[in-house]
Amino acid sequence: MTPLPPFHDDLDAALAQVWRLLEEGPALRRNAFHMPALATVDADGQPQVRTVVLRAADRAAGTLRFHCDRRSAKAAEIAASGVAALHGYDSASKIQIRAAGPATLHTDDALAEAAWTGAMAMSRVCYGADPAPGAILPEGHAYTLPDAETALTLGRPNFCAAILRVARLEFLYLDRRGHRRAAWERADGWAGCWLVP
Ligand SMILES: Cc1cc2nc3c(=O)[nH]c(=O)nc-3n(C[C@H](O)[C@H](O)[C@H](O)COP(=O)(O)O)c2cc1C
Incomplete structure (x- = not known):
C-alpha cells in the first residue's frame, strides 16, 4: 500500500499542496487546475458555471x-456581483480544490496590459469575435474572427484579466484509509481547520 502523503494529517502541508497544484496549473496542461470550472451568479440569482x-x-x-x-x-x-469561485478536481492526486472570493475585472490597467502582451496570438484572436460572445446566430458559422494582426487592435478593447482574490480555500483529499477535508480563510490569516469530508 502506498504511504499516506505528508499532507494527510498536516494542515500547513495541505495548504502548501493546494497552492503547489494551483501554481503548477497554468503551465501544466495535464494538471486539472489548468482548466478549472468558474462559477458565478447571474442577474436572476441563478448559478452559472x-x-x-x-x-x-x-x-x-x-x-x-x-x-x-x-x-x-x-x-x-x-x-x-463582485464575486466568483473556481473549482477543480485532479484525479491523479485525488485532490479537489475550491476557491471563492471577491473578483475584479482588469481592462485598461497595467495588469491587463501585461496579461494581453503575454497572451498567445491564437488566444488574442478570440477577443475580436464579431458579434459578441453569446449573441444568437442564424447559423453556427455566422461569426467572424480577425487575423492575428488585426486582433491586436480589434481584440484588445474586449480583453480582460479577471482576478479572484481568494477569501476561502477548501481542499478534499480522497483516500480509502480516510478522506481529509480542510478549509482556510483569509480573514483568519489562513489558519485553517479540518472538516468532516
Ligand atoms: C477547455 C476550455 C477552456 C476555456 N477557457 C476559457 C477561458 O480561459 N476564458 C473564457 O472566457 N472562456 C473559456 N472557455 C469558454 C467558456 O467555458 C464558455 O463556454 C464561454 O466563455 C461562454 O461563457 P459565458 O457565457 O458564461 O461568459 C473555455 C472552454 C473550454 C472548453
Missing part, C-alpha cells in the same frame, strides 16, 4: 487569474 484556463496563481497574494471577453456573460456577472 463554465471552464476557464487558469493563467496565474500567486500564493503570497492569494490570487488566481483567468482571462475573458469583457462582453461575455461571465464578465457581466463578475462586474455586477
Whole structure:
C-alpha cells in the first residue's frame, strides 16, 4: 500500500499542496487546475458555471487569474456581483480544490496590459469575435474572427484579466484509509481547520 502523503494529517502541508497544484496549473496542461470550472451568479440569482484556463496563481497574494471577453456573460456577472469561485478536481492526486472570493475585472490597467502582451496570438484572436460572445446566430458559422494582426487592435478593447482574490480555500483529499477535508480563510490569516469530508 502506498504511504499516506505528508499532507494527510498536516494542515500547513495541505495548504502548501493546494497552492503547489494551483501554481503548477497554468503551465501544466495535464494538471486539472489548468482548466478549472468558474462559477458565478447571474442577474436572476441563478448559478452559472463554465471552464476557464487558469493563467496565474500567486500564493503570497492569494490570487488566481483567468482571462475573458469583457462582453461575455461571465464578465457581466463578475462586474455586477463582485464575486466568483473556481473549482477543480485532479484525479491523479485525488485532490479537489475550491476557491471563492471577491473578483475584479482588469481592462485598461497595467495588469491587463501585461496579461494581453503575454497572451498567445491564437488566444488574442478570440477577443475580436464579431458579434459578441453569446449573441444568437442564424447559423453556427455566422461569426467572424480577425487575423492575428488585426486582433491586436480589434481584440484588445474586449480583453480582460479577471482576478479572484481568494477569501476561502477548501481542499478534499480522497483516500480509502480516510478522506481529509480542510478549509482556510483569509480573514483568519489562513489558519485553517479540518472538516468532516
Ligand atoms: C477547455 C476550455 C477552456 C476555456 N477557457 C476559457 C477561458 O480561459 N476564458 C473564457 O472566457 N472562456 C473559456 N472557455 C469558454 C467558456 O467555458 C464558455 O463556454 C464561454 O466563455 C461562454 O461563457 P459565458 O457565457 O458564461 O461568459 C473555455 C472552454 C473550454 C472548453
